[in-house]
Amino acid sequence: MSSTKKRTHQHLIDQDGQFLFREKLPKPWVVREYRPDYGLDYSVEVFKTTEAGPSGRSTHETLGEHFFVQLKSIEDPDIRPLTIYGRGNVEKGSERLKRDDPVATVDTYRFPLEVSLLATVERMGIGIPVLLVIADLKNQRCCFVCLNDYVDKVLVPRHEDYTDAGHRTVHVLASNEIGSAKGLVALRWYAKRAKLLAAFQRFTYQYSELQWAEDADWKELAQYFGKRIASYDFWDDTEMCEPIRYNGAGLKRFLQDGRPHYFKPNQEAFAKLSLEQQEYMLKADVFELWRLLALLPKTYEDVWREWFLPTALGHVASEL
Template identity: 35%
Template sequence: MATPKRRSFNQIKEEISFRVLRQKLPEAWVMHEYGPDYGIDCVVELFDYVDDAKEIAETLGESFHVQLKSSDSLQYTKRRARPRGNVAKGALSEDMSEFIDIEVVNFQLDVSDLLTVQLLGPAVPVLLILVDISTERAFFVCLNDYLEKIIIPEDPRFYEKGSKLVQIPLQNEILPRNTYLTPLRAYGKRAKMYGAFARFAYQRKEIERARGNAAFNVETSAESDIDMLRVFAESALRQDIWRGHDFWEPMRWSYSELKDVEATLTGDVDSKELEAFKEYCDLHVWRRLCNISNMYEELVREWFLPTVLAQLASYPEQGQLQKAEV
């Protein structure tokens, strides 16, 4: 006897999770759903309105990938985080004398999903977005960063397991207000940041070469040096990374310095001052630009994770270190 078509609870949960996420994101953003699911459920493309009437939105050329999960029986608990050394430079080393208890929601994620994220690399942000079906709350964490900053330092042979526990801070709730969307906008800009970092490193090396300080140097003229610096400044300023970083002071500092370099090069640079100007560009302006890359790796990629550094940097008004009992 034939039976009517049926829907599984998993299918219903999936539809609810997509609906909840869609409601919490800006109406101008576009969700491109993937199917069948091979580790990525959708890509969110960022758009902004270009008119006051909010009738026309244009793409920002920015996006992030999403692993969308849902449950009606999530476990809410606390994760005890302790100060630790920089895991990008060495093995995990924790200071057991202090701690912060961070409210989190737990989720067991298949290791196969984590391996997919690892293959994509750090420049392609994959967010685990977890929807609580019972309350329709949604929480995010960047899996690229969680993998490298938490899972691998704590469990280097994680790939031998079937699943891993992922703990998402409750502060990482997605709400339809600009303040709460700032992290998502920053993840959308990540690919552009990595592209800019590579360009800045190349430019600084060429400025070093023009100063005669590289491993291999070529003789250049004052005119070609000035022309090169002009091209470098214009190229650096064209990178679409400067807007949308009001929350990160180093970006504003470097943008202002590049504008000063550009302004200087619009006039005549005295040949007697050229060497000093090249030194300023090398050791100050482009050195800072390259240091943004270092800070991004050490600091920014730890934002919004359940760690002490992330807590103090992302939510300083809530994160307070406590002394452990001796």
């Protein structure tokens, strides 16, 4: 009798890795499989759980937040220490490691990825993160790294042309564990990326338009702008990023009483100012709110996109 189709040992490893990955995610989150697979195995939709109501049952509400996953299942992982060194801002120049400035030694998974996959992720842009997830069957854990950020912040500044090889080794921090408190924060942060980038675009637009507003119009325009952005649902759901929450509180104060109260002058001294001087200080206070909002995308690119990466800045910022 002729032989039949066979199920390989790797198929069993992949199956176990899929089960482990789904098990580590919060139960209310939805995992959707991508078929056919051209580098994306799953999309994950994030849900927010609210406390039990009169029925005694919790409810789970979608946040409209998503990320993609490329899953790699490993039976016997290669975990080794990696020394990370200080370096400059790679958005302003190629990587120059400060070999005399070791920042930390961390454990990482070493995984070779096809450059075709990395180039596909780069071509997607950064709007929706693609996470490489290592399903470590030996240690029963899943660890991740954001490939969009790894390409931009590690491979591109490190190599003259990272695509001139068939594969590139990607380091995945063992501390980036799905199911841990740190891992949950990271996944929630990545899932918010699309809505944050859209909001950042609006902040910079509004700040620019306020600069051009005539003196008689800026108050009305600022009120309108404030109402447009007050409805974003991330103001009170980004405890991992204090500057966003800080400016959300300033926005709330502005809409309540016309001032964000970043500048707090002595009331007695303020009363002695002329009306023109008081108006100037009020305008400066309001404009400071939009200046800070417009700074968020810069900080996002310079700092926050390195969170959870095996880089010096990523290590320091992610451990705070």
